Amino acid sequence: MEDEVDRLVAAWRRERPDLDVEPLEVLSRVSRLARHLDRARRIAFAEHHLEPWEFDVLTSLRRAGPPYQLSPGQLLTQTLVTSGTMTNRIDRLTKKNLVERLPDPSDRRGVLVRLTAEGRDKADQSLAGLLDQERAILGELSRRQRGELAGLLRQLTAPFDNVPG
Amino acid sequence: MEDEVDRLVAAWRRERPDLDVEPLEVLSRVSRLARHLDRARRIAFAEHHLEPWEFDVLTSLRRAGPPYQLSPGQLLTQTLVTSGTMTNRIDRLTKKNLVERLPDPSDRRGVLVRLTAEGRDKADQSLAGLLDQERAILGELSRRQRGELAGLLRQLTAPFDNVPG
DNA sequence: TTCAAGTGTCTTGACATCAAGATATTGCGG
DNA sequence: CCGCAATATCTTGATGTCAAGACACTTGAA
Incomplete structure (x- = not known):
């Protein structure tokens, strides 16, 4: 095709x-x-009243495991946005009671972003939906082909993910 | 890695x-x-004082061949943006004298967007630069691997590219 | 101990994008 | 040939993103 x-x-x-x-x-x-x-993704998340950028932040925190908190800097490397964008995202998620900001006890410049119970629920619900959608898209490929594809893509992403910039 | x-x-x-x-x-x-x-791409194009979105529009017109013109609707399917975005892009490129708008002689609702000589030069210059950068990124892979990767990706993109939506 | 360089986050201002709907024109079914 | 749904583009208003720089704190070297 x-x-x-x-x-x-x-x-x-x-x-x-x-x-x-x-x-x-x-x-x-x-x-x-x-x-x-x-x-x-935008269409699929709309059912949960969730924007893709909200999903990215909430799930980053969710998979960090208890107590579900990361610094804004750690969130930057996971989501590949700039620091101004992340500040703005955290502000908006805080207003919606999905995350909260805490002072970092070990570095007074720093802040920790923690998932609320409500935020954790949203992350869990929407992840399952995303995986269903992605499985449908990947239905085109055999299991073996998906493995090959993942391996080839890893070779391209690894250099980006393993340098400071 | x-x-x-x-x-x-x-x-x-x-x-x-x-x-x-x-x-x-x-x-x-x-x-x-x-x-x-x-x-x-953003960093590479900055040398040419060009934004990625400008590159996308100019090169779509360039590869259409003489007389280097397409309808806004055709540009939508090439660039995957919404119609409002494309109107805005054409406005800005027109102000910079890189494209011009012409009435479509065969459909009075329609418009044709044509590359100016200056726009064509920009497209040609920046394409060569992009290809150099992309070759460097793909240096991780053998020719055979690049072919496999392209084939697997095609299987995923084809369903999106071959439906109305 | 001190200070200069580095780090982590936030602020600001400009701008690009989207969704939804307005407007004008076409062309098909009756 | 008429009327109406479909088509093509543009307008509007809200919002998200980025780049650049400000600010506060930390760290390491002398």
Whole structure:
């Protein structure tokens, strides 16, 4: 089955036959698939009155385990947003009583963000829904193919995840 | 080499051993890699004083071939944004003299967006830069692995690209 | 002990995006 | 040929994001 990237690559080969556009076969697909996934997640979460960004923060805290707290800095590396964005997210989640801010006892510059009971419930409910949706999308692939895909993607993400920046 | 998704999956298996989180091995990596790519593209394009969204629109028109024009609707399916966003993008690119709007001769509701000479130059220059960057990122993989990865991703994107929505 | 560099978080201001609906035009069924 | 649903684009208003820098605290070297 052909996809939009096949058409895009064919167009470039016609218009710019001097360039090697093979990298687009992988990386344009990654970017486009991520946009499709965002849309699908937005629709799925709407049933729980949850935005994708709320899900990202709540589940980061949830999987940290009891007492369900992380510093804003730890949340940054998990969610890949900037510090200003995270401050804003924590403010809004605090207003909705899904998280609370506590002073960090070991560093007076710092803060800890802790999940409330209500926030924990939301995280648990929405995670199950997300996994169902993702399983449906991955139905296209065999178990073996999913494993191969995960391994190839890991090789690309690891360099980003294992440097300071 | 371990990545952030390995840690994320391990955390879920500890906290929610009742759930099958295997789908995250693929789809969380896709989402996170796309965010890393966005950041890297933003930095690379800054040298050309170009934003990623400008690149997306200009190159869509460039690869359409002479006379380098598409309808806003065609640009929507290529860039995966909403119609309001595209109107705004075209407005801003018009102010910068990179595109121009023309009435569609065959449908009076419609408009055609055409690349200016300056816009075409920008598209050509920045595409070469992007491909260099992407080749560096893909250096992790052999040619054979890149082909496998592209094929697996196509199976996931094709259903999204071949339905009306 | 002191101070300079580093770190962690928040503030600010500009801007890009989305959802929903308004407006204009087309083209099909009757 | 008429009327109405479908189509194509734009407008509006709310909101989320980013980059840059401010501020407070910590750390390490002399």
